[in-house]
Amino acid sequence: MGKPTGYMEYDRKNSVAVKPEVRIKNFNEFHIPLAKEERKKQAARCMECGVPFCQSGMMIGGMTSGCPLNNLIPEWNDLLYTDSLDQALNRLLKTNNFPEFTSRVCPAPCEAACTCGLNGSPVSIKENEMSIIENGYSQGTIVANPPKVRTGKKIAVVGSGPSGLAAADQLNKRGHLVTVFERSDRIGGLLMYGIPNMKLEKHVIDRKVTIMKEEGVTFVTNADVGNTVQASKLLEEFDRVILCCGASNPRDIKAPGREANGIYFAVDFLKAATKSLLDSNFQDNAFITAKDKNVIVIGGGDTGNDCVGTSIRFGAKSVVQLEMMPKLPEERAESNPWPEWPRVCKTDYGQEEAIATFGEDPRIYQTTVKEFIADENGNLCKVKCVKLESKKDEETGRMMMAEVPGSEYELDADLVLIAAGFLGTEEYIANAFDIELDGRTNVKTEPSAYATNADKVFVAGDMHRGQSLVVWAIREGREAAKAVDKHLMGYSNLA
Incomplete structure (x- = not known):
């Protein structure tokens, strides 16, 4: 342990966010990293506790606790504190193919399980991770x-989201010849077009993909x-x-007037915005504008929040976010x-x-849309x-959200964005691979396995487990890669 009393001496300090x-006024990332010495203090707060729940990656009560990648968090926090940054990077990359992604878009279940958080503020694990990879x-x-x-x-890896990229990266390192097929015009899947630029600037993805190309991975877009x-x-x-095609079926709101x-759908709104930004800095007008519009976002999760932030950047007249719960x-x-x-509410x-x-x-709770009203x-x-x-x-006998009789009311709306989650495999x-789906429309496999019913066909990511976190997608990609390697070679030395 680099600083046994660090968690008592130093308070948690986050990177500074640019004022809202x-x-x-732009779509850039907006957090300013801490200075090196301050970052070392934040790493010193790690207790290196006997049972590091931060790296456990367990499901407790149906929710993720700790890092599903089992990142060696106490180790690289210690190495960051002692300024052993090359060693810290080595330990970080041992379990995580893409810290540059997770340190930006992961909700950090590691921090929620940090022992420091039991009676105070958790260690700033996510920002420490970013400082190591960016260094x-x-x-x-x-x-x-x-x-x-x-x-x-x-x-062949079909889909270039985090699970597909992780599988490709692992199998290429093993020496296999890997080709990634992506139906869009850019590599990255939902990382590229489903997450706004202000959360993940796309040069971060391109930077990693360039390295993967140099290492021998072949990428085919518009496929x-x-x-x-x-x-x-x-x-x-x-x-x-x-x-690795994701859980790509957006859940609809089938109320009268839906036509x-x-x-x-939120995913279409966000994709069009990012694509237009990257293609022409919005000069092509090939996006769904929210300028001077009353915007209603249906859904209170991360995607709904992204729709709120994007609509404001476009100059929306008003933004309301509806949450059923x-x-x-x-x-x-x-x-x-x-x-x-x-x-807890965040x-x-x-x-x-x-x-x-x-x-x-903008949030209105315990509310949903009963009818969409159009003009002439x-x-x-x-x-x-x-x-x-x-x-x-x-x-x-289950609890459910039911309408309150007589509680209807109307809101002005020029643009509605449905961010109600995803239902599963397209x-x-x-049908193309003749693979079986389960009752949740995820691809059916044996428990903790990745082989489908179709010969030579494996599955990973949201397509396998349903809509989930980027860290689960990366873990699935890594485990699927190991399963494929063993299937091909009779054994596997992949982690």
Whole structure:
């Protein structure tokens, strides 16, 4: 342990965020890193406790506790404190292929399980991770390291999100010849087009993909396997195929008036915004504008928050975010003890920006849309909302959110963004490979396995486990890679 009393001597200190009224003027990342000496103090707060829950990666009460990648957090915190940055980078990359991604977009279940957080503030693990990986890039430590021996085995990875990239990276390091097929025009999956630039600037993805190319991974864009690229061709040309296509079916709100103009899925809104930004800095007008519009975001999660922040940057007239569930408490309830994921109310960057711009929190709880109302031209002009309350279903005995009679009211709405989550695998890709799905429309496999019912076809990521965190996707990609390697070679030395 570098500083046995560090957690008692130093308070948690986060990187400084650019003020909301300033950062909404662009789509850039907006956190200013701490100075090196201050960052070392933050690493010194790590207790190196006997049982480091931060790296446990367990499911407790249906929620993630600790890092699913089992990152060696106490080790690299100690090395960061002692200024042994090359060693810290080595330990970080041992379990995580993409710290440059996770340190930006992961919700940090490691910090929620940090022992320091039991009676105070947790260690700033996520920011410490970013400082290690970014130092590696700035110092030129991170360079291409192609495998010295090739096996001659060819593997196709379908999908270039975090699970697909992780699987490709691992299998390439093993010496296999890997080709990644991506249906979009850029590599990255939801990292590229599903997460706004202010959370993850896209040069960060391109930087890593360039290294993977130099190490021997082949990337093919605009290749929609199951449509423009035949599944049979991949099965003929490659020894194994790994499907990492995500949980890409957005959940719809099927209320009367759904056909009105001005209603979009959040993923389409966010993708169009990022693509237009990257293609032309919005000069092509190939995006869904929120300028001078009354925007209603349906969904209270991270994607809904991203829609709020993006709409404000476009110059929305107003933004309201509807959440079906009740507002969470400000502090942990007794029924939600550490090290469970804390079910508490958080105000994310988009909500902060809405408060700064409009003077109030955009979230309305226990509310959903009952009807979409269009004008005489078929354009959305209002939504009819209804309040919800928790009730027990008489048939199943389960608690459910039910409408409160007589609680309907209307809100002005020119643009509605549906951010209600995803339902699972897209049907066409499952049909193309003739793979079985389970009752949740995820690809069916044996427990803790990655082989599908189809010969030579494996699966990983959200397509396998359902919509989840980026760290789970990376773990799935790594484990699927190990399963494929063992299937091909009879053994595997992949971690």
